[in-house]
Amino acid sequence: xxxxxxxxxxxxxxxxxxxxxxxxxxxxxxxxxxxxxxxxxxxxxxxxxxxxxxxxxxxxxxxxxxxxxxxxxxxxxxxxxxxxxxxxxxxxxxxxxxxxxxxxxxxxxxxxxxxxxxxxxxxxxxxxxxxxxxxxxxxxxxxxxxxxxxxxxxxxxxxxxxxxxxxxxxxxxxxxxxxxxxxxxxxxxxxxxxxxxxxxxxxxxxxxxxxxxxxxxxxxxxxxxxxxxxxxxxxxxxxxxxxxxxxxxxxxxxxxxxxxxx
Amino acid sequence: xxxxxxxxxxxxxxxxxxxxxxxxxxxxxxxxxxxxxxxxxxxxxxxxxxxxxxxxxxxxxxxxxxxxxxxxxxxxxxxxxxxxxxxxxxxxxxxxxxxxxxxxxxxxxxxxxxxxxxxxxxxxxxxxxxxxxxxxxxxxxxxxxxxxxxxxxxxxxxxxxxxxxxxxxxxxxxxxxxxxxxxxxxxxxxxxxxxxxxxxxxxxxxxxxxxxxxxxxxxxxxxxxxxxxxxxxxxxxxxxxxxxxxxxxxxxxxxxxxxxxxxxxxxxxxxxxxxxxxxxxxxxxxxxxxxxxxxxxxxxxxxxxxxxxxxxxxxxxxxxxxxxxxxxxxxxxxxxxxxxxxxxxxxxxxxxxxxx
Ligand SMILES: C[S@@+](CC[C@H](N)C(=O)[O-])C[C@H]1O[C@@H](n2cnc3c(N)ncnc32)[C@H](O)[C@@H]1O
Numbered sequence: 001x002x003x004x005x006x007x008x009x010x011x012x013x014x015x016x017x018x019x020x021x022x023x024x025x026x027x028x029x030x031x032x033x034x035x036x037x038x039x040x041x042x043x044x045x046x047x048x049x050x051x052x053x054x055x056x057x058x059x060x061x062x063x064x065x066x067x068x069x070x071x072x073x074x075x076x077x078x079x080x081x082x083x084x085x086x087x088x089x090x091x092x093x094x095x096x097x098x099x100x101x102x103x104x105x106x107x108x109x110x111x112x113x114x115x116x117x118x119x120x121x122x123x124x125x126x127x128x129x130x131x132x133x134x135x136x137x138x139x140x141x142x143x144x145x146x147x148x149x150x151x152x153x154x155x156x157x158x159x160x161x162x163x164x165x166x167x168x169x170x171x172x173x174x175x176x177x178x179x180x181x182x183x184x185x186x187x188x189x190x191x192x193x194x195x196x197x198x199x200x201x202x203x204x205x206x207x208x209x210x211x212x213x214x215x216x217x218x219x220x221x222x223x224x225x226x227x228x229x230x231x232x233x234x235x236x237x238x239x240x241x242x243x244x245x246x247x248x249x250x251x252x253x254x255x256x257x258x259x260x261x262x
Numbered sequence: 263x264x265x266x267x268x269x270x271x272x273x274x275x276x277x278x279x280x281x282x283x284x285x286x287x288x289x290x291x292x293x294x295x296x297x298x299x300x301x302x303x304x305x306x307x308x309x310x311x312x313x314x315x316x317x318x319x320x321x322x323x324x325x326x327x328x329x330x331x332x333x334x335x336x337x338x339x340x341x342x343x344x345x346x347x348x349x350x351x352x353x354x355x356x357x358x359x360x361x362x363x364x365x366x367x368x369x370x371x372x373x374x375x376x377x378x379x380x381x382x383x384x385x386x387x388x389x390x391x392x393x394x395x396x397x398x399x400x401x402x403x404x405x406x407x408x409x410x411x412x413x414x415x416x417x418x419x420x421x422x423x424x425x426x427x428x429x430x431x432x433x434x435x436x437x438x439x440x441x442x443x444x445x446x447x448x449x450x451x452x453x454x455x456x457x458x459x460x461x462x463x464x465x466x467x468x469x470x471x472x473x474x475x476x477x478x479x480x481x482x483x484x485x486x487x488x489x490x491x492x493x494x495x496x497x498x499x500x501x502x503x504x505x506x507x508x509x510x511x512x513x514x515x516x517x518x519x520x521x522x523x524x525x526x527x528x529x530x531x532x533x534x535x536x537x538x539x540x541x542x543x544x545x546x547x548x549x550x551x552x553x554x555x556x557x558x559x560x561x562x563x564x565x566x567x568x569x570x571x572x573x574x575x576x577x578x579x580x581x582x583x584x585x586x587x588x589x590x591x592x593x594x595x596x597x598x599x600x601x602x603x604x605x606x607x608x609x610x611x612x613x614x615x616x617x618x
Contacts, residue, residue: 195298195299196295197295197298232292233296236603237296237601237602239371241602245303248304
């Protein structure tokens with residue numbers, strides 16, 4: 001078989017240039033695929049790359065988009081055809097219609113490296129514990145697919161933080177794509193605003209003395225405009241604040257760990 | 263941990279914040295958010311060097327990257343404590359800072375913490391950790407060789423210790439109304455100062471009500487430090503224990519300005535004519551700062567026939583503006599504002615000189 005020069009491990013069969021060409025890949029693209037596969041070989045990958053690639057093509061991606069997916073997420077090669085198919089079907093079942101599905105995969109191919117079981121448990125968690133509707137879940141999955149890779153404890157903490165501390169309801173969390181951001185990003189910006197006096201936790205009736213900035217201006221502004229328009233602070237202040245907050249959190253965690261250990 | 267369950271309804275720290283929001287946003291205007299976030303975040307310390315200890319902590323401190331802010335040199339190598347003349351070389355500032363008071367701080371924006379102080383072979387501790395801005399009132403007091411000094415509200419003793427570092431005081435009178443806090447002060451002094459400096463000829467420690475000092479000992483001291491009890495803004499925002507904003511201390515809190523004015527007046531009476539009095543607090547509150555000074559100056563003139571002059575502290579603030587963030591345009595006295603990049607203070611100080 002006309003393997004690439006790097007093809008030494010006999011157990012891993014790489015897709016031949018010929019078969020790749022048959023799927024429509026140019027020679028250069030085929031070379032790149034080889035590279036991607038061989039870089040993963042050590043991890044026992046690439047057994048059935050050809051059929052996995054076929055699944056992606058069938059999904060509607062052209063050769064160059066498939067290549068982009070592999071660049072973003074080489075691990076895709078390690079997923080077996082059957083699993084890939086299952087995972088795609090599951091996303092469809094969760095409401096991602098054609099078009100959305102492809103966009104989500106293109107934006108975040110890692111979503112296909114996550115077992116169906118994991119995706120289901122995250123969705124179950126968001127529905128049962130956080131009370132998102134099915135439609136909201138679809139939107140979360142579509143706009144912030146990275147949510148399926150999150151640790152459930154972290155996810156719960158993030159949800160509770162935003163729901164209780166920031167007083168943001170589910171609809172806005174979905175609309176403003178909360179789950180694209182890590183807990184630390186959310187907490188840091190919010191805590192900064194809160195300590196500056198620009199953000200208040202609503203009382204039982206949902207009221208605050210000041211008007212809180214909307215979640216999107218807290219999260220989606222780039223740092224400069226966040227500082228100038230929302231926090232009205234200097235970059236130097238924020239830099240120091242981040243350092244202090246990181247230390248506060250670390251110490252809080254240590255303390256809680258200590259309490260649990262007792 | 264559930265957010266909803268852990269929130270107590272009206273903890274004193276929260277009441278303090280509400281109170282500060284209401285008063286300081288008006289007083290400080292656009293600076294308030296920056297001061298607020300600094301107050302609610304970890305403060306910075308300074309390490310007051312103990313010259314009585316033989317522990318060689320200086321090198322330690324320097325190797326960690328901190329430096330003495332009092333002898334701080336700017337890029338041109340100019341030492342701030344040497345510059346007794348203004349930049350135009352005309353007016354001497356009249357401040358002679360004791361070279362023995364050294365206080366180490368980490369640079370602007372650096373949040374490294376200090377190691378705890380260690381004892382030397384005689385058991386004396388190498389340095390005292392305190393708000394670096396608290397050293398300023400001691401510097402501003404401008405103690406000279408042979409002075410008689412009164413520290414009217416002295417416990418737990420950080421400023422007393424800084425004053426003792428000058429080694430130029432001939433007699434120091436240390437007082438604090440609280441007996442238990444006076445005990446703490448004794449402990450501090452014993453762990454930092456050799457016994458021969460704590461003899462009855464050099465030092466007297468008492469636990470009187472400072473407001474009565476005018477009746478005990480008038481026209482006596484060259485320098486008087488009046489570091490009054492106040493709303494201790496930082497503490498009130500961070501600790502629910504022993505918080506002056508707790509519901510059952512409302513009366514005490516309301517009476518603070520009156521108590522402060524009485525203490526300052528007593529300090530004024532205790533000073534000798536020509537002597538100097540330094541009033542200081544660790545609050546941003548105008549009614550505990552400027553208003554108290556005005557009130558005391560008024561009563562001293564009207565009821566006690568004592569004329570006072572406000573001594574400008576501008577030379578001092580100019581020297582140290584690289585280390586501290588001073589409030590702009592205060593009508594009376596000077597104030598260090600907390601700021602994340604140099605999170606010291608709040609410290610208010612105002613200096614008075616007795617003319618009669
Ligand atoms: C801000 S603290 C002094 C801090 C001290 N100067 C230092 O640097 O460590 C105020 C002190 O005033 C004391 N105090 C309160 N009322 C007093 C009074 N009537 N006379 C004298 N001291 C009083 C308190 O016990 C408290 O220790």
